[in-house]
Amino acid sequence: MSDKINPTLGILAGGGPLPGQVAQAALARGQSVFLLGFEGFADPAVLAPYPHAFVRLGAAGRIRELLNAHACRDLVMAGAVRRPSMLDIRPDAFGVQVLGRIGRAAFAGDDTILSAVARVLHEEGFVVRAVDEVLSEALAPAGLLTCAAPDASAFADIERGITVVQALGRVDVGQCAIVQQGIVLAVEAAEGTDQMLIRAAALARPGPGGVLVKLVKPGQDRRADLPTLGPETVRIAAAAGLRGIAFEAGGTLIIDRDATTAAANEAGLFLLGLDPAILPSTAQGERR
Numbered sequence: 001m002s003d004k005i006n007p008t009l010g011i012l013a014g015g016g017p018l019p020g021q022v023a024q025a026a027l028a029r030g031q032s033v034f035l036l037g038f039e040g041f042a043d044p045a046v047l048a049p050y051p052h053a054f055v056r057l058g059a060a061g062r063i064r065e066l067l068n069a070h071a072c073r074d075l076v077m078a079g080a081v082r083r084p085s086m087l088d089i090r091p092d093a094f095g096v097q098v099l100g101r102i103g104r105a106a107f108a109g110d111d112t113i114l115s116a117v118a119r120v121l122h123e124e125g126f127v128v129r130a131v132d133e134v135l136s137e138a139l140a141p142a143g144l145l146t147c148a149a150p151d152a153s154a155f156a157d158i159e160r161g162i163t164v165v166q167a168l169g170r171v172d173v174g175q176c177a178i179v180q181q182g183i184v185l186a187v188e189a190a191e192g193t194d195q196m197l198i199r200a201a202a203l204a205r206p207g208p209g210g211v212l213v214k215l216v217k218p219g220q221d222r223r224a225d226l227p228t229l230g231p232e233t234v235r236i237a238a239a240a241g242l243r244g245i246a247f248e249a250g251g252t253l254i255i256d257r258d259a260t261t262a263a264a265n266e267a268g269l270f271l272l273g274l275d276p277a278i279l280p281s282t283a284q285g286e287r288r
Contacts, residue, residue, distance in 0.1 A: 009134065010072030010126075011035045012063075013042040013052075014079030017255055018131070018228065020046040022078045025135045034070040036063060041081050057081070064124060075121060075128050077224050082190055118223050130222045131253060138257070140229070142249035145257075145271040146264045150244055154211055154270070156182065158246045161213025162276045169217030175227045178242065180210030194236050201240035209243035215276055216251035229271075230255035231263040238267035249273035 009026045013019035013035045019042065023033045035052035037044070042054065051070070055062050067075070118128040132139050150158065157179040164177045164184055174188030178200045186200035193214070204210065214227045229247060237245060245264070252273070254260050264271045 008032045008034055008070055008072050008074075010067050010070065010075045012075060012077045013037040013047060014077070014081035015041045015043060016079050016228070017043075017046055017230070018253065019078040020049070021138065021255065022076055022131060022134050023050050025137075029134075034067070034072055036066055038081055042079060067126065073125070073127055075126050076131055076134055077118070077128070078131055080192060080225075080228075082192065118221060128223045131226060132222070135253070138253045138255065140247055140249050140252040140254045140257075140273045142273045142275065145261050145273065146269065148244065148265070148268050148270040150211070150246070150270050150272060153181070153208055154244055157211045158213055158272070158274070160184070161211060161246065162215065165213050165215045166218060166276065169215065169220070172217065175217060175225075176212055176214035178210045178212050178240075180205055181207060185210055194233055197233070197236045197240045197242075204241040209241045212237055212242055212245045214245065214247045214252060216248050222251075227252040228255060229253070229260060231259045234260055234263040234267065234269060234271075238263075238269055242269065244270035244272065246272045246274055249275060 009022075009031045011019050011022055011026075011033060019035055019037070023035060026033050033050055035042075035047045035050050037047045037052055037054045039054050039056045041057075044054075047054075053066055055066065121128050160182055161177050161179040161184075164179070164187065165175065168174045168177065168187055174196075176193055176196070177187045178185040178196070183205065185203045185205075186196050188196045191199070193212075197212070200210070214229065216222075216227060220226075227247060229245065229252060234245070250273075261271060
């Protein structure tokens with residue numbers, strides 16, 4: 001972290017193993033932690049080794065109360081939280097106020113609402129940090145991480161995927177897409193990356209497999225919902241017939257890089273960290 005480290009890090013925990021990894025990193029640097037798991041998203045087994053509590057997403061008053069009770073001033077949002085329906089949120093009294101302060105962002109995409117929540121938390125006196133401020137080693141590096149490498153046709157699919165994902169990101173829809181032989185098989189929406197991969201498996205075409213392209217949304221608030229990869233995503237991508245994954249270097253979190261790379265090598269997939277601005281652009285599926 002760039003400035004003074006506060007004694008206790010509050011971790012607003014969504015799904016997956018990332019909240020536990022952030023907690024371990026904070027403890028290693030001398031901070032205590034308190035994890036606040038969102039019901040229906042956070043994995044109880046991930047939170048179990050640490051001081052924690054569970055709250056529903058709309059219980060903003062209870063969230064504020066628990067964070068204050070545990071002296072949490074620094075906060076990190078870690079783990080997947082997909083925007084629920086307004087009926088599922090069931091806001092408490094303070095939650096109603098928060099929804100009023102968020103305004104139309106409550107009905108927008110995941111990144112928009114999470115950015116708005118971060119803004120409200122800041123207004124309440126909390127300091128919302130990016131995950132990579134605590135877990136810097138999880139940021140994906142540039143270059144090839146695996147034995148397998150993309151060929152010319154895979155690079156063409158990657159370029160096509162960059163164009164598609166950047167368009168998705170500009171309207172805050174998703175962070176990734178699957179392209180095979182120039183055809184967009186699937187784009188990420190509310191279901192998340194792994195479910196998109198499962199859905200795309202039935203759409204695969206004969207011939208060389210497709211590629212998954214995963215990027216930061218243009219203008220994305222890095223404090224919330226950075227693209228994430230892990231061993232399970234690699235295994236699902238392999239089962240879906242993909243031949244590789246391209247991701248934004250310095251903007252993607254890799255959960256357990258060694259295990260993720262090993263899973264890709266075992267499956268024969270490539271993992272490529274890239275800067276989308278440097279790769280040749282495409283227009284209407286053709287190279288310029």
